[in-house]
Amino acid sequence: MAMEEFNKKKSDLENQITQAEGEAEITLDNSEVIKLKQDLENLEKSKASYEDKAEQAEVTPENQVKQVESLGGNETVLAEKTAEVDQKIEGVKEETAEKVAVKGEPKGKEAFAKELEPWNTDLAEKIGDLKNRISMQEEEVARANENLKRTDLDAAGKKMWEDSRNFWTNQADASRRELGESNRQLEKNNQQIGTFDTRKEESANKVENAKKELSDLMKEVGDLTLEHKNAVKALRSAEAEKRNSYNEEREVARLFSKIQEKQSLVSKAEQKVYGTEDDHQRSFS
Amino acid sequence: MTSEQARELTAIYDEAIRKLNDLQVERQHIIKQYIKELEEQKIKALREDLGLSTNQQ
Numbered sequence: 001m002a003m004e005e006f007n008k009k010k011s012d013l014e015n016q017i018t019q020a021e022g023e024a025e026i027t028l029d030n031s032e033v034i035k036l037k038q039d040l041e042n043l044e045k046s047k048a049s050y051e052d053k054a055e056q057a058e059v060t061p062e063n064q065v066k067q068v069e070s071l072g073g074n075e076t077v078l079a080e081k082t083a084e085v086d087q088k089i090e091g092v093k094e095e096t097a098e099k100v101a102v103k104g105e106p107k108g109k110e111a112f113a114k115e116l117e118p119w120n121t122d123l124a125e126k127i128g129d130l131k132n133r134i135s136m137q138e139e140e141v142a143r144a145n146e147n148l149k150r151t152d153l154d155a156a157g158k159k160m161w162e163d164s165r166n167f168w169t170n171q172a173d174a175s176r177r178e179l180g181e182s183n184r185q186l187e188k189n190n191q192q193i194g195t196f197d198t199r200k201e202e203s204a205n206k207v208e209n210a211k212k213e214l215s216d217l218m219k220e221v222g223d224l225t226l227e228h229k230n231a232v233k234a235l236r237s238a239e240a241e242k243r244n245s246y247n248e249e250r251e252v253a254r255l256f257s258k259i260q261e262k263q264s265l266v267s268k269a270e271q272k273v274y275g276t277e278d279d280h281q282r283s284f285s
Numbered sequence: 286m287t288s289e290q291a292r293e294l295t296a297i298y299d300e301a302i303r304k305l306n307d308l309q310v311e312r313q314h315i316i317k318q319y320i321k322e323l324e325e326q327k328i329k330a331l332r333e334d335l336g337l338s339t340n341q342q
């Protein structure tokens with residue numbers, strides 16, 4: 001194998017290795033997605049098992065009810081006997097629902113409204129105060145305007161009432177701006193409560209879409225995993241080939257050196273048999 | 286939802302399942318005990334009807 005050919009092959013193999021390593025890396029980047037999918041599957045299974053269990057826990061099997069009745073007992077007495085444990089079962093259900101809610105289950109419309117209630121109360125109070133303040137500030141402006149109409153005012157007095165009018169006009173403008181902002185915020189809060197159900201539905205749709213996307217992504221991950229396996233296989237085979245090529249090259253070099261050695265021996269033998277070039281020339285001269 | 290949230294919720298459900306299992310066993314024990322009581326009462330009544338001693342097994 002010529003050195004040029006060998007170098008080309010080596011370079012090709014190195015490229016193959018780089019590519020295979022790159023593909024392997026892509027697959028590893030998706031390990032987080034695989035983990036999340038596994039966790040979500042486990043959660044769904046646990047939730048389904050819990051719901052089944054919560055439904056069955058307080059139910060007396062039909063055959064036992066019949067047995068009780070056939071022995072002259074009745075369901076009311078049975079219910080009295082199981083009341084305490086049934087209460088404990090209810091307690092577990094309530095406790096679980098609370099824990100799940102704390103860990104991020106979607107909030108209900110009422111809970112959401114309750115959460116916004118203190119803010120809305122503050123806003124309503126602030127709006128009332130601002131309205132009163134604006135009314136007082138407008139009165140001050142009106143008073144200044146009235147005083148400016150007076151004919152007995154000297155220059156200083158006129159300036160004083162002009163300053164007063166400007167001051168209260170600016171104050172009233174600032175209060176109106178603040179009132180506008182508070183009204184907008186209150187409206188926004190109420191709108192959010194009003195659209196809670198719609199937004200919840202939209203979020204549920206988004207979750208559905210995200211799940212679908214995740215499922216598509218998982219399919220892609222599956223394909224990539226297969227590609228990764230193939231890439232690893234190709235990588236191993238490429239490495240083996242690289243090792244073989246290196247060994248081959250060493251073998252060629254060894255054989256070449258042996259050939260050179262033999263050629264040198266042949267050359268020496270020829271010299272012994274036929275003499276050197278100089279000997280020939282001498283014999284012909 | 287993050288992986289951690291999912292695992293925390295799974296742990297809550299698993300813990301609840303364990304508690305409900307224990308309570309269901311306790312509930313079954315109460316029902317079986319009541320059935321046993323009713324059976325004993327019935328046997329006692331039968332014995333009395335037949336004029337047998339209630340101490341006899």
